[in-house]
Amino acid sequence: MIEFERYTLKNGLKVLLHYDKATPMVVVNTLYDVGARDEHEDKTGFAHLFEHLMFGGSIHVKDFDQELQKAGGESNAFTSNDLTNYYEIIPANNIETALWLESDRMLSLAFTDKSLEVQRNVVIEEFKQRYLNQPYGDVWLKLRPLAYSKHPYKWATIGKDIAHIERAEMSDVKKFFKKFYCPSNAILCISGNFDSGSIKHLVEKYYGTIPGGKKPARLLPIEPTQKEFREKIIQRDVSADAFYYAFHMSERKNIGYYLADFLSDAIGKDQSSLLNIALKKEQNMVSEINAFITGSLDHGLFLITGKLSEGVDFDTLDNALWKELEKIKVEGFSDRKLNSLKNKLSTAKAFQEQGLLNKSISLCMFELLGDANGINEEMQIYNSIENSDILNFANSILKRENCSLLKVNKTK
Amino acid sequence: MNRKNAPKTHKTGAISFVSPEKILLNESAPLYWLGDISNETARIDICFDAGLRKGKNSIASMTSSLLLSGTSLKSSTEIHNQLDDLGAFFDIGLSHEGVMVSLFALKSNISEAYEVLLDAITNACFPESEFQEIKAEKIQKFKININRVGVLAQRAFQKQLYHGTEYAEVSNEIELQKVERTELLKFHKANYVSGLFKIAIVGALAELQIQHIRNISKAFCIKKPLEFKSDFFNKPGAIHIEKKDAVQTAIRIGKTLFNKTNKDFLDMSILNTILGDYFGSRLMKNIREDKGYTYGIGSIISESGGSGYLLIGSEVGKEHLQAALDEVKKEMYLLCDEKIKKEELDLVKNHLLGQMLKISDGPYAMMDLFLSVESYGMSSDFYNSYIQRIHDIDASAILRMANAHLNWSDMSVISAG
Numbered sequence: 078m079i080e081f082e083r084y085t086l087k088n089g090l091k092v093l094l095h096y097d098k099a100t101p102m103v104v105v106n107t108l109y110d111v112g113a114r115d116e117h118e119d120k121t122g123f124a125h126l127f128e129h130l131m132f133g134g135s136i137h138v139k140d141f142d143q144e145l146q147k148a149g150g151e152s153n154a155f156t157s158n159d160l161t162n163y164y165e166i167i168p169a170n171n172i173e174t175a176l177w178l179e180s181d182r183m184l185s186l187a188f189t190d191k192s193l194e195v196q197r198n199v200v201i202e203e204f205k206q207r208y209l210n211q212p213y214g215d216v217w218l219k220l221r222p223l224a225y226s227k228h229p230y231k232w233a234t235i236g237k238d239i240a241h242i243e244r245a246e247m248s249d250v251k252k253f254f255k256k257f258y259c260p261s262n263a264i265l266c267i268s269g270n271f272d273s274g275s276i277k278h279l280v281e282k283y284y285g286t287i288p289g290g291k292k293p294a295r296l297l298p299i300e301p302t303q304k305e306f307r308e309k310i311i312q313r314d315v316s317a318d319a320f321y322y323a324f325h326m327s328e329r330k331n332i333g334y335y336l337a338d339f340l341s342d343a344i345g346k347d348q349s350s351l352l353n354i355a356l357k358k359e360q361n362m363v364s365e366i367n368a369f370i371t372g373s374l375d376h377g378l379f380l381i382t383g384k385l386s387e388g389v390d391f392d393t394l395d396n397a398l399w400k401e402l403e404k405i406k407v408e409g410f411s412d413r414k415l416n417s418l419k420n421k422l423s424t425a426k427a428f429q430e431q432g433l434l435n436k437s438i439s440l441c442m443f444e445l446l447g448d449a450n451g452i453n454e455e456m457q458i459y460n461s462i463e464n465s466d467i468l469n470f471a472n473s474i475l476k477r478e479n480c481s482l483l484k485v486n487k488t489k
Numbered sequence: 490m491n492r493k494n495a496p497k498t499h500k501t502g503a504i505s506f507v508s509p510e511k512i513l514l515n516e517s518a519p520l521y522w523l524g525d526i527s528n529e530t531a532r533i534d535i536c537f538d539a540g541l542r543k544g545k546n547s548i549a550s551m552t553s554s555l556l557l558s559g560t561s562l563k564s565s566t567e568i569h570n571q572l573d574d575l576g577a578f579f580d581i582g583l584s585h586e587g588v589m590v591s592l593f594a595l596k597s598n599i600s601e602a603y604e605v606l607l608d609a610i611t612n613a614c615f616p617e618s619e620f621q622e623i624k625a626e627k628i629q630k631f632k633i634n635i636n637r638v639g640v641l642a643q644r645a646f647q648k649q650l651y652h653g654t655e656y657a658e659v660s661n662e663i664e665l666q667k668v669e670r671t672e673l674l675k676f677h678k679a680n681y682v683s684g685l686f687k688i689a690i691v692g693a694l695a696e697l698q699i700q701h702i703r704n705i706s707k708a709f710c711i712k713k714p715l716e717f718k719s720d721f722f723n724k725p726g727a728i729h730i731e732k733k734d735a736v737q738t739a740i741r742i743g744k745t746l747f748n749k750t751n752k753d754f755l756d757m758s759i760l761n762t763i764l765g766d767y768f769g770s771r772l773m774k775n776i777r778e779d780k781g782y783t784y785g786i787g788s789i790i791s792e793s794g795g796s797g798y799l800l801i802g803s804e805v806g807k808e809h810l811q812a813a814l815d816e817v818k819k820e821m822y823l824l825c826d827e828k829i830k831k832e833e834l835d836l837v838k839n840h841l842l843g844q845m846l847k848i849s850d851g852p853y854a855m856m857d858l859f860l861s862v863e864s865y866g867m868s869s870d871f872y873n874s875y876i877q878r879i880h881d882i883d884a885s886a887i888l889r890m891a892n893a894h895l896n897w898s899d900m901s902v903i904s905a906g
Contacts, residue, residue, distance in 0.1 A: 099527070101502065101846050137492040142769050147836050148498045149843020151768065168846050173496035181492055198781025202737070206784050206804050210737045212633050282490060314734065316632035348557075349569035357622070358566070364626045386625060413574065420576025424595055427530045431851060 079436055079452055081266075083444070084277075088289030089261030092280055093440050093449050095268035097433060103269035105165045105175040106437035107183070108445060110264075111257035112159040113236075114229040114297060114375065122236020125156040126200050126245055127253055131163065133192030135182035148174035156234050159374040160445065162438060169270040173279060180283035183263065186254055193247055200242050204235050212315045213485060223309050224323045224378055224481040228300035230371075259290025264444045268437045300325070300376055307481040312488050317364065318385040319485040320394065324474045329374045330446055335458045336470040337379050341368040342418055343410055343467075344401075345381060351410075352381065355401050362389045362397055374446070379474060391484055402475045409464040409471070422459050501842040504876070506869035507855045509689070512703060518710035520688040520703055521859065526852040531596040531692025533603055533702070534860075535610075538715055539680035540587040544672075546660040551623055552673045552681075553583045556590065558619035560612035565619055568609045577602035585656055586717060586794045587686070596692045603702055611682055611709055620670045628665050639804060641730050641905035642739035649901035650745065650798055652724045685709040691856045717794025721745050723901045730905040738810045738906025742817060743800035744899045748792040749865045753890065755878040757799075760890045761790050763837050764824065765801055767844075771820045772801065780816065782809040794864065799894070807906055814902070824891035828884040841879050845872070 081095040113124050131154065132141050145152055150167030165175040208214045217233050225231035236242055265284070267276065303325055327333030344351045345368025352366045366383035385394055429435050436452075443451035509521040541549045557579075559565045572579065577594040590610065594602045634640045644659045651657035688706060690699065723745045747754060765772035765788030772786045786803035805813040848854055849872070862871045 100850050101504075102850055138495075143836065144495055146767065146769050146840040146843075147495075149501055149839045149846065151840075151843070151847075166847060168499075168501050168843050170499040170502065171496075171843075174498060177492070177496050184492075195778060195781040199777055199784055202782070202804075202806055203784040205736045205806065210638065210735055210804070212636050315636070317629050347569070349566060349573050354566055358618075361622065361625075364629045384629065387629065413570070417570065417573035417576070420598075421573060421578065422576075424530075424576040424578065424593065427528065427595060428593060431528065431530065431853070433850075 091264045093266040103169045103172045104437040106266045107163045108264045108441035109161045113234040121232045128156045129196040134187035136185040176283040220483045227298040261289045261292040264441045266437045266440045306477045310484045321483040322381040323481045324379040326379045337370045344368045406471045409468045514707045515710045522690045529595045531599040533592045534689040535590045536687040537588045538684040541585045556610045571605045575602045600698045638739035638906040642741045642903045645903045646741035650723045686711045719795030721796045727902040735906040737804045741903040746797045748797040756890045821895045
């Protein structure tokens with residue numbers, strides 16, 4: 078059980094406080110309700126580029142990192158299709174430094190040309206390092222537009238194209254900040270060994286005077302229900318054929334999310350998962366096979382990916398895979414399997430709850446979904462899953478007409 | 490409030506380093522136990538003297554991948570199912586100097602899970618089908634990875650760093666093809682069945698459980714203490730590996746150093762931080778934050794049983810290779826020529842003290858800190874000395890250290906891309 082206190086400042090900033098006296102540290106985590114899904118289709122990759130610019134100095138502070146390091150703290154951030162998250166980890170007695178820095182960049186950035194120019198280049202190198210210069214690195218750039226035709230999940234967080242990043246201008250940066258980076262669009266979670274008597278006063282001191290702004294309305298195009306199977310084949314200079322089956326699934330708030338997470342663990346998380354045993358161990362068709370979900374807030378994807386064993390072709394795998402999926406749709410799983418999955422989730426949860434940063438990010442995420450207390454309720458949901466739920470769920474999504482398949486053909 | 494003024498900062502408080510209880514498995518192998526933990530989780534690390542140094546690369550690596558592949562009584566699937574039933578996870582880490590198998594579970598289940606795991610490891614019989622499967626998988630992975638510029642550069646770096654010793658060997662496809670199951674059986678018998686050299690337990694277990702773990706483990710322990718090779722000397726000079734279609738070039742620059750037992754270790758660690766081991770380091774500030782040549786650049790000091798090395802690594806835009814190398818060289822010269830300014834040194838000191846606090850947060854962190862000094866016959870006092878040295882070190886000591894260990898001409902300089 079993770080205890081926390083929740084309140085909202087006058088300017089709309091939601092605040093979560095989680096006190097943990099066992100640690101000497103404090104984590105200040107700030108989640109902004111903006112991600113790549115909020116970008117314009119002609120200016121993709123911007124939410125992520127902007128995250129880099131948040132470290133380029135704010136209105137009163139020239140060098141964010143330097144000030145933080147002086148106080149023994151460290152910081153990082155990440156952007157997803159759904160949200161942008163920033164954190165500082167700092168010795169508890171220097172909490173004020175983190176609040177000062179994080180609140181100042183919520184108030185306003187410095188907007189220097191140098192920062193924009195350098196971070197454009199850094200992000201271009203990141204694009205190359207992660208997506209272009211790796212075997213199979215660009216599959217997500219191809220798979221997203223295959224699975225999504227309308228919803229902005231059709232582009233990756235890094236952006237559709239390097240050119241979009243190259244073209245980013247200061248006026249875009251300023252507009253983006255004004256629209257999305259305001260207290261009413263943010264959730265602040267402070268966790269760790271803070272002084273509970275003065276913490277609210279400190280939060281008010283640093284955040285209370287920031288103009289609240291208006292929470293931007295989100296009107297995203299709705300992805301039409303997929304009606305027929307889609308397939309795309311790309312040729313790459315790699316040494317094994319690879320496959321990516323993507324099935325549409327429900328949004329994060331729906332019970333279907335938990336079922337999808339559970340099902341993906343059961344069929345493709347580790348060596349004892351069903352597809353690993355059937356297609357790898359018993360039939361030697363693949364050298365690896367995995368199932369996982371994207372974890373998106375809007376309607377996400379359930380994926381089955383892997384690489385073919387030498388000498389096996391895509392059709393053989395396809396037949397064998399669907400045979401296994403059909404079996405699941407009829408039989409589901411044994412009680413033993415369901416119980417062991419629940420036990421593993423309990424263990425994982427117990428370990429996760431020890432990480433201060435982990436807890437802080439999760440609290441913010443659940444608050445974004447509507448209630449931070451969701452962090453204390455999810456295990457109950459997993460524990461209530463029964464075989465009949467899995468059967469219904471598997472039958473509703475593991476269908477050919479709900480599937481997009483990307484094949485990577487080796488050229489060698 | 491004037492937002493231009495930074496809030497007052499406070500010194501990092503004292504850290505009390507906790508050492509685990511030491512229980513002997515036999516005269517050469519210890520069991521360490523940290524039981525003061527207030528939640529339900531537990532971890533057991535088991536270390537075997539079965540690292541890459543003990544056999545040809547691919548044999549050590551294949552054996553470690555097949556530790557849970559089945560015994561004469563249980564199939565691989567049954568072993569995994571039993572661990573799953575107990576909600577347990579495991580992780581296998583292979584290095585030059587050992588294999589560490591880590592088991593994670595709730596304390597109520599961990600003894601039982603440990604029995605399953607230990608039985609699987611010590612009685613592994615490497616069934617032919619499992620062997621063929623892992624062999625095919627390793628070959629495929631090798632073929633995929635050999636196209637990564639980072640892997641190409643790292644392999645070449647390892648050859649230069651350890652040249653002339655068995656540590657320099659890197660696996661290749663032909664060698665992987667040739668491996669036979671009988672070699673794994675032999676390797677397993679020599680290095681696992683009587684190669685257990687350490688167990689570390691974190692978790693509020695009962696004394697009886699610890700005794701049980703000790704009793705079922707001791708038969709597999711090494712008979713005499715481990716010894717490690719220490720006379721490594723890297724081969725300086727530049728090597729470029731051309732990869733035509735690459736859009737980035739991987740860089741690896743480094744040289745042989747030493748481990749924690751050396752008198753220069755603490756000062757060198759602090760110098761390494763200044764050079765490239767935090768976000769505000771000289772390398773990051775110059776090569777990423779000023780020039781934008783890369784997404785990231787960093788330097789580390791890595792240790793082995795008897796030695797250690799410095800490594801600077803990055804992936805830079807192909808067109809920036811020469812400029813990036815020039816800047817790394819320039820930063821090394823600068824550290825050798827100019828005393829670090831007080832402001833920067835103070836910042837690094839504060840950063841390091843904050844990091845020290847962070848990495849000693851909680852019982853798992855305490856055990857990890859302990860294990861990383863215990864291997865060198867040292868105690869957690871090491872960290873008190875380190876903290877003291879962070880407070881005491883001055884610019885002249887940093888300059889001395891740079892002149893002793895940051896000479897460009899001593900470096901092995903690898904680029905691939």
